[in-house]
Amino acid sequence: MATASFDTARREPRTVSEIEKAPEFQAAPLPRGARVSLVGLTRDGMREALVGIGVAEREAKMRASQIWNWLYVRGATEFGEMTNIGKALRARLADAFSLDRPEVVSEQVSRDGTRKWLLRMAPTGAHDHNRGAEIECVYIPGDDRGTLCVSSQVGCTLTCSFCHTGTQRLVRNLSTAEIVAQLIVARDALGDFTGQMPGKDGGEPGRLVTNIVFMGMGEPLYNLDAVIDAIAVMSDQEGLALSRRRITVSTSGVVPQIERLGLEANAMLAISLHAVRDELRNELVPLNRKYPIAQLLDACRNYPGLSNARRITFEYVMLKGVNDSDVDARALVRLLKGIPAKINLIPFNPWPGSTYECSNWERIERFSEIVFDAGYASPVRTPRGRDILAACGQLKSETEKLRARTRMMLEAGMGAEAVYADQVD
Ligand code: SAH
Ligand code: SF4
Numbered sequence: 163m164a165t166a167s168f169d170t171a172r173r174e175p176r177t178v179s180e181i182e183k184a185p186e187f188q189a190a191p192l193p194r195g196a197r198v199s200l201v202g203l204t205r206d207g208m209r210e211a212l213v214g215i216g217v218a219e220r221e222a223k224m225r226a227s228q229i230w231n232w233l234y235v236r237g238a239t240e241f242g243e244m245t246n247i248g249k250a251l252r253a254r255l256a257d258a259f260s261l262d263r264p265e266v267v268s269e270q271v272s273r274d275g276t277r278k279w280l281l282r283m284a285p286t287g288a289h290d291h292n293r294g295a296e297i298e299c300v301y302i303p304g305d306d307r308g309t310l311c312v313s314s315q316v317g318c319t320l321t322c323s324f325c326h327t328g329t330q331r332l333v334r335n336l337s338t339a340e341i342v343a344q345l346i347v348a349r350d351a352l353g354d355f356t357g358q359m360p361g362k363d364g365g366e367p368g369r370l371v372t373n374i375v376f377m378g379m380g381e382p383l384y385n386l387d388a389v390i391d392a393i394a395v396m397s398d399q400e401g402l403a404l405s406r407r408r409i410t411v412s413t414s415g416v417v418p419q420i421e422r423l424g425l426e427a428n429a430m431l432a433i434s435l436h437a438v439r440d441e442l443r444n445e446l447v448p449l450n451r452k453y454p455i456a457q458l459l460d461a462c463r464n465y466p467g468l469s470n471a472r473r474i475t476f477e478y479v480m481l482k483g484v485n486d487s488d489v490d491a492r493a494l495v496r497l498l499k500g501i502p503a504k505i506n507l508i509p510f511n512p513w514p515g516s517t518y519e520c521s522n523w524e525r526i527e528r529f530s531e532i533v534f535d536a537g538y539a540s541p542v543r544t545p546r547g548r549d550i551l552a553a554c555g556q557l558k559s560e561t562e563k564l565r566a567r568t569r570m571m572l573e574a575g576m577g578a579e580a581v582y583a584d585q586v587d
Contacts, residue, residue: 181448182319183328199262199284200229201346202339204391205398215258217251225251227400233261234401237346237355263347264340267296275303281347283316283340295332297379299344301352301371307408308352309373312344314389315380320414322434322447324479326513327379335385341392344378345371345402373408377432383416383423393427406430412477417453417461424466431465432475432506433458437485438493446485455497462501473502479510480521480529491532505538 200208208229212222228246232238241247241256264281271277278301282294295316302309317330349355354370374396376382382389389411397406411423412432423429435455437443443450450458462474476498480486494505507530510520521529 179452181321181451183321183333196284197258197260197262199260199339199343201233201261201263202337202342202392202395204338204395205230207338211259215254229255230398230401233346234395234398235356235403237349239350263350264343265294266347266351269351277301277348277351279347279351281344283336286334295334297336297344299348299378301348303370307372308370309375310345310348310371311375311377312341313378313380314341314376314382314385318380319384320381320447320449322414322436322449324436324446324481324510324516324518326516329515330379335388336380338388338391338395341388342395342402345374345396345404349402369403372404374404374410375432376409376411381414381416382411383413383419386419386422390423390427393429407472410475412475414447414449415453415458416449417457420461420465424468428467430472430475431462432477433462434479435476435494436479436481438490438497442485446479446481459497459501468502470502473504475504475506477506477508479508480526481510482519482521482525484518486521486525486529488528488532491529495533495536495538503538505533507533 198211200211203211205226208226209222212225213219217225225247228244232244236243238244239261241252241259241261244252244255247255262284264283267280267282269277269279279299280296281299282296285294297313297316299313300311302311313336315333315335317333318325318327319333321328348371352370376389393406393409393411396402396404397409406428407430409427410430410432411427412434413420413423414434420431423431434447435443435458436446437450438455440450440454443455462468465474468474476494478485478494498505507526509526510518512518512520
């Protein structure tokens, strides 16, 4: 029977392969009568929404640009703020649409300013019990950058054996708007829209969120259309204005989609490698059975725009006695030879029911030494995020023992959230 491949026919319903847990649901249309939020829409989406309520095509384009500026530059939360739009049209807009953001269910702020938000999306139908799916979004401040870790799906269909997200029952793709809205919520909470913040040295305001990593929930390359559109909205220089070079997409290795990510999103690439042998990677990242290491690295070598200035980040979770030997470290370095690469070692973040343990610090240190000696040094940064490492629970007290360079390397990552600030200098 001919079935659509889920890698190439993303808009088609797809069959579930043995390496996946469950199919994703697309978000159903909003319940009848609910006002659609304009927050997170693309330019086309916004224009179409306006045409949909009877605004003439030509006017719709102009109005969409105005709303775009209010929403994405100034962070407007009410149509009433949009003073360059006539009262009558504002009233029609408010009738048909909202400027609702996802609901912030909880916010945790850590000592160093890291913030974690639990966000509830608008309800999309029976499969989320009309309650709205929940996702996490994390902001990590740094000296010269602020990184926002966003989710691309609710849950994940893949079942990497060390990952908590893969055990979640409810799985669906996030829409473009739901992905972009994570940045809006962060800017709201941080006062990071123009006009809400003091200028640096009296000049342009310095943005707090400067970098985005798609390292939250989900496999971004299984929701690539929405991710590409979301990156376009986030990097629109007349709007949210992030640089594409500061947007990194992490994948477990969906080989056929990697080139398209480079061509259409022009984003930085991160690969969740975690093992240097197929046998082990099959176990840790079951998608490897479909796209083994050699194929994955070929796709990396051919990644559009790859250069020493635009390196691929390889993520490697440190699992005690599993993938953390000297032999593994040397094999890792050999494997990546010739690919402009950065290596991020992630201390494993245990979760209830997980069968792995995090490697001990001496082991991580030794492993990182081998990697460093091969030339994969992290750029020198002021240490940051000590309590990001505290996300690794019991490992916290041990961090103080780490040598500076090992700490630098580890501080670029944060366990399950796996956020790296180490992208663009
Ligand atoms: N699905 C994508 C992106 C989200 S996961 C991917 O797999 O790349 C982001 C990163 O967190 C990945 O490198 C993933 O392997 C890592 N990760 C998942 N669970 C983890 C855990 N318990 N401890 C440490 N890192 C983890
Ligand atoms: Fe999905 Fe990434 Fe977790 Fe694997 S590591 S289950 S791909 S979120």
